[in-house]
Structure formats: structure tokens, C-alpha cells
Amino acid sequence: MKSLSQTLLKFAHLRFALLAALVALGAVATAGAQNPRIQTSQLDALAAKASQTVDVNIDERLMQLTARFLSSKDDDEAKVKELVNGLKGIYVKSFEFENEGQYTEADLEGIRSQLRNTAWNRIVNVNSKKEGSVEVYLMKTGDQVSGLAVLATDPKEITVVNIIGPIDLEKLTQLEGQFGIPELEIERAKPKRKN
Amino acid sequence: MNIDSDYLWDKTGKPDPEIQQLEEILGTLRYQPRPLEIPAGSEVRRNGDFFRDFGPRLAIAATIAVVLLGLGLWLGLQRLQRSQPQAVVKNANTPGPSVNPATASGRTPNEKQNQVVRLPDSDQKPADKSRRHRVNSALLAANRVRHEARKEAVRNPQLAVNDLQAGKAAKDQLMLALRVASAKLSFAQRKTQSTSPRDPVQNQHKIG
Numbered sequence: 530m531k532s533l534s535q536t537l538l539k540f541a542h543l544r545f546a547l548l549a550a551l552v553a554l555g556a557v558a559t560a561g562a563q564n565p566r567i568q569t570s571q572l573d574a575l576a577a578k579a580s581q582t583v584d585v586n587i588d589e590r591l592m593q594l595t596a597r598f599l600s601s602k603d604d605d606e607a608k609v610k611e612l613v614n615g616l617k618g619i620y621v622k623s624f625e626f627e628n629e630g631q632y633t634e635a636d637l638e639g640i641r642s643q644l645r646n647t648a649w650n651r652i653v654n655v656n657s658k659k660e661g662s663v664e665v666y667l668m669k670t671g672d673q674v675s676g677l678a679v680l681a682t683d684p685k686e687i688t689v690v691n692i693i694g695p696i697d698l699e700k701l702t703q704l705e706g707q708f709g710i711p712e713l714e715i716e717r718a719k720p721k722r723k724n
Numbered sequence: 725m726n727i728d729s730d731y732l733w734d735k736t737g738k739p740d741p742e743i744q745q746l747e748e749i750l751g752t753l754r755y756q757p758r759p760l761e762i763p764a765g766s767e768v769r770r771n772g773d774f775f776r777d778f779g780p781r782l783a784i785a786a787t788i789a790v791v792l793l794g795l796g797l798w799l800g801l802q803r804l805q806r807s808q809p810q811a812v813v814k815n816a817n818t819p820g821p822s823v824n825p826a827t828a829s830g831r832t833p834n835e836k837q838n839q840v841v842r843l844p845d846s847d848q849k850p851a852d853k854s855r856r857h858r859v860n861s862a863l864l865a866a867n868r869v870r871h872e873a874r875k876e877a878v879r880n881p882q883l884a885v886n887d888l889q890a891g892k893a894a895k896d897q898l899m900l901a902l903r904v905a906s907a908k909l910s911f912a913q914r915k916t917q918s919t920s921p922r923d924p925v926q927n928q929h930k931i932g
Contacts, residue, residue, distance in 0.1 A: 585901040587894070595894040613898065621901040655915040663912040681908045690905040702913055704906040 563648050565668045565676020567691045569622045571639040575687065578631045579624035583688075589617045612701060616694035622687075629684040640680055640689055649678065661686065667698075674698070 576582050587595065592613060599610040613619075626632070644651070644666050653665035661683025668676035677698070679690040692701075730737030775782070 583900065583904065585897050585904075587898055587901060591894050592898070594891060595898045598891040598895045609899075609902065612902070619898065619901045619905070621904050623904060653912045653916060655912050657915065660911075660915075663908055663915070665909065665912055677905075679905060679908045679912075681911075688904060688908060690901070690908060692905065698909065701902070701906055702909045704902055 563668070563670070563675075565648075565678075565691070565693050566618070567620070567640065567643050567678055567689065569620070569640065569689050569691070572622055572624065572636065572687065572689065575624045575632055575636060578626060580627045581623075581625040583621060583623040585619065585621040587619045592616055592618065608700070609704070612697060612704065616692060616696060618691075618693040620689075620691040620693075622689045624687045626685045631685075632687060637680070637682065637687070644678055644680065649676075 576584075596610055596613060599606045599613075601607050601610060624632070643649075644664075648668050649666040650669070651664055651666050653663065655664075656662040661681060663679065663681045666678040666680075667674055668678075673695050675693075675695065677690070677692040677696050679688070681688040681690075731739050731743070
């Protein structure tokens with residue numbers, strides 16, 4: 530009888546330890562899942578094929594350094610300063626190719642698999658055969674935006690934008706055309722309608 | 725009792741029986757030379773002085789404590805002397821104030837620097853002369869370092885230029901990143917706004 534109770538006690542301890550380990554694993558997994566940083570290193574191989582590459586990595590330290598060079602007196606710079614205030618990082622990777630077919634969907638799978646995480650919510654998905662597609666993802670912590678990811682593709686271009694921190698989407702969108710940020714005129718001339 | 729003083733004096737006279745009896749009785753207590761026997765496990769306690777007992781140990785401990793205290797004071801002074809010049813050099817060399825002299829808090833760099841070296845109650849009445857002397861020496865050291873930094877900047881302007889260039893490069897990168905992000909978001913916004921109202925009309929046409 531005594532040995533049975535001891536065995537049961539051992540099992541109880543084992544179950545408790547197992548439960549604790551599972552809780553710890555879950556916490557680690559949740560913490561990893563909530564990370565708004567997207568790894569884009571798998572796209573680096575495309576740099577060899579690209580005619581133009583943009584790779585911007587601004588971490589929190591560099592962001593603070595840059596913020597010191599933005600004047601609070603100048604209205605435009607003040608807007609940018611306000612926009613980037615509190616951000617923990619901006620990462621952009623863009624590849625432009627001379628010809629179509631330089632990349633495949635498999636190249637983007639690494640990015641998409643990260644964005645399929647439940648922490649990310651796709652808020653915009655634009656698909657255009659001529660102008661490519663743009664997917665905008667947001668990660669929220671409570672009511673606050675904690676991360677933004679933009680995946681824009683067209684036959685000759687791949688762009689991944691990852692902003693860490695509480696970004697104001699409206700202000701960021703309105704930034705185009707201001708303060709030396711020219712409109713890139715991505716929206717090309719529309720074809721005439723046939724009557 | 726008949727006492728013969730010679731017997732009592734040097735045992736040459738006639739002995740008295742009572743005295744002999746007394747001698748026999750007390751003879752057992754006579755001194756007999758033998759080695760000192762200390763019982764095992766006995767503890768010898770001395771009613772000594774505390775300082776006499778622990779004096780050497782206390783002296784060693786006090787010496788170590790004084791050496792450590794001195795070392796700590798010396799290191800603290802070294803760190804203080806090292807940190808003051810750094811703060812001043814940072815203010816003197818940082819390109820931020822040169823681009824934008826008005827800092828976020830509205831203070832000039834000199835005011836910030838004074839804040840670094842000023843003691844909390846240094847502007848109160850100068851009751852403590854040693855403290856006032858300390859403030860003055862710190863200010864003097866700061867001024868000296870600032871003067872040297874200025875001379876260095878005059879001698880080697882490339883240093884300040886490098887900092888400025890690094891900051892500008894980082895700013896350019898930030899602007900590029902924001903430009904790309906803004907363009908893509910703007911495109912998505914335009915697309916969503918342009919397609920939403922048009923589709924129902926087109927659908928109506930198709931249906932009609």
C-alpha cells in the first residue's frame with residue numbers, strides 16, 4: 530500500500546514537472562510568436578540577380594541617433610521625428626530585376642510563413658496583374674500597433690518592409706510627397722476604357 | 725609543650741613529641757617535586773585583555789580596510805575625472821547641437837554641461853568651503869577639457885565631420901526606408917479606395 534502511494538506521488542511530481550515544462554515552452558513559443566521582427570535573410574540570394582537592391586536596417590540605437598538629426602523646428606522634419614518616435618526598428622529589403630521571372634513564389638515562402646502567424650493580421654491585400662500585389666500586415670499588442678509588415682511584389686520587384694514599434698499608418702501613408710519623399714508614382718497611367 | 729627553640733630553629737635540640745607528631749601529620753602535605761600533570765581535555769582560560777588577544781588580527785584587518793578604502797576612493801576619483809571630460813567632449817563634438825542648437829528640453833549645450841558638473845545645492849549659500857572648491861575644480865577641469873576639445877576640433881575637423889556624416893547617412897537611410905514604406909502603403913490605399921466604389925457600378929452594369 531505504501532509503495533502504491535509512493536508511486537502515485539512520484540507520478541504526481543512527474544506530471545507537475547511535465548506541466549511546468551509545457552507552460553515554459555508555451556511561454557517561450559508565445560514570446561517568439563509575438564516578435565514583430567521578420568527575418569528576410571533568405572532573400573539575400575536574390576541580390577545577385579537584382580539590378581537594384583535596397584537594404585535598410587535601422588535598429589533602435591540607430592533610430593535614436595537619427596532622431597537627433599531631425600530638427601523639431603522644421604515642420605516636415607518634426608513630422609518625421611514624431612512618426613519615428615518610439616519605433617524600435619525599420620527594416621526594408623527591396624530587389625528590382627531587369628527581367629521577369631527572376632524569383633519564384635518559393636523565395637517568398639519564408640516571408641509568408643512568418644506572416645501566417647496568428648499574431649499578424651492582414652489588413653490589406655491588393656492584387657493587380659500589371660502593378661503587382663501589396664499585402665499589409667499589422668501586429669497588435671492590446672490596442673497598440675507593435676509591428677507593421679508590407680510585402681509588395683510585382684514581376685520585376687520584391688519589397689519587404691518591416692517596422693517595429695507603434696507606427697501610425699495614416700501618418701506614414703501621408704508622408705509620401707513630403708519632405709524630400711517624392712511620390713514614386715507607382716500607380717501607373719490607367720489604360721483607357723473601351724466604350 | 726616543652727619547646728626547644730634549637731629544634732624548631734634547625735632541628736639540633738631535643739625534639740618535642742607533639743611537634744614531631746605535628747610534623748608527621750603535616751609531612752604528608754610536604755612539597756614533593758613531581759612533573760606537572762595537566763588533565764586531558766582541560767581548557768586553559770586566560771583573563772587577558774581583548775586588544776592584547778586580538779590586537780594583531782585587528783591591526784591586519786584595519787590595514788586591509790584602509791587599503792581597500794583608499795583604493796575605492798582612488799578609483800572613484802579616477803572615474804569621476806574620466807566621466808567629466810567625456811560628458812564635455814560629447815557635448816562639444818556631438819553634431820546634433822550644431823545642426824539643431826535648441827535641444828528637446830530647450831537647454832543649450834553649455835547649460836547641459838553645467839548641469840552635469842553642478843552639485844545639487846551648489847547655487848545655495850556657500851557655507852561649505854570644501855564643497856564650493858570641489859565645484860570650482862570640476863568646472864575648471866570641464867572648461868580645460870572643452871578648450872582642448874575645441875583645439876582638437878580646429879586641428880582635426882575631420883572627426884566632427886565624420887560624426888556628422890554618420891548621422892546624415894543614418895538619416896538618409898531612414899528617409900529611404902520611410903519613402904519605400906510610404907509609397908507601398910500609399911499604393912495599397914489608392915488601390916483599395918479606387919476599386920471599392922467602382923466595382924459595384926461595374927457589377928451593376930454587368931448584371932443590367
